[in-house]
Amino acid sequence: MKILIVGDVFSKLGRSCFERNLKRIKESEKINFIVVNGENTSHGRGLNEGHYRWYLEQGVNVITLGNHSYSNKSIFKYIDEAPNLVRPYNFPDNSRGKGYATVNYNGISITVMQMIGQVFMTGEIASPFLKTKELLENVKSDIYICDFHGEATSEKIAYGYTFDGAIQIIYGTHTHVQTNDARILEGGSAYITDVGMTGPLEGVIGVRKDIILDRYMNNGVEKFSPQDEGKTQFNAIIVEINDATRKATKIQTIKIVE
Numbered sequence: 001m002k003i004l005i006v007g008d009v010f011s012k013l014g015r016s017c018f019e020r021n022l023k024r025i026k027e028s029e030k031i032n033f034i035v036v037n038g039e040n041t042s043h044g045r046g047l048n049e050g051h052y053r054w055y056l057e058q059g060v061n062v063i064t065l066g067n068h069s070y071s072n073k074s075i076f077k078y079i080d081e082a083p084n085l086v087r088p089y090n091f092p093d094n095s096r097g098k099g100y101a102t103v104n105y106n107g108i109s110i111t112v113m114q115m116i117g118q119v120f121m122t123g124e125i126a127s128p129f130l131k132t133k134e135l136l137e138n139v140k141s142d143i144y145i146c147d148f149h150g151e152a153t154s155e156k157i158a159y160g161y162t163f164d165g166a167i168q169i170i171y172g173t174h175t176h177v178q179t180n181d182a183r184i185l186e187g188g189s190a191y192i193t194d195v196g197m198t199g200p201l202e203g204v205i206g207v208r209k210d211i212i213l214d215r216y217m218n219n220g221v222e223k224f225s226p227q228d229e230g231k232t233q234f235n236a237i238i239v240e241i242n243d244a245t246r247k248a249t250k251i252q253t254i255k256i257v258e
Ligand SMILES: [Fe+2]
Pocket: 008, 039, 040, 066, 174, 175, 176
């Protein structure tokens, strides 16, 4: 089975770039299952219901979120009834939405979870390590996939080693920059520290660069706005899972600049 995982899709350019490349890759690579990080889909912050449905129409199986889960307030209208939508599992217990989704694919159960890091991240966040242990004990599944949404490379690498062999695909999101460390770990898990983003190439991780440069140089206060012009980047991974052993056999990175 081939699983395609696409990193943080950012605003207008991210959506067009996603749609264009997904069509092509789905056919050429014969993809069976698709997971996308959608936390920046709607104007760079959050995911509205129209965009959530737009993902499903294109065959996406599960959409994960992140620290921007609730940035677009319209999510509260539909998050509790959206079966394919996952926010970080280690958010406070009373948080809206859910931290994992189990999907049946041709008789194989696939559980996609999301954890958010504690290092350099804000908010009330429980240990992603302890919460993952708890989830794995309570939710039985043939295949597990984890989107680790974190800033620190060290935390993600430590997490990868901790759950090597227990979670078939462990991948990072949130930094929006693809790392060059994709590999199969000793216990058989496919791992990458960050998949990278899908959207504008020319901004600063998606945001118009003049706004960010002005902040650093002149204490600028202009509100963040997406970079909506120029070249795009599509960043993703494809992981192959052996249907019989249910182990990851191959991880391949994709980076397309257009
Ligand atoms: Fe993001």
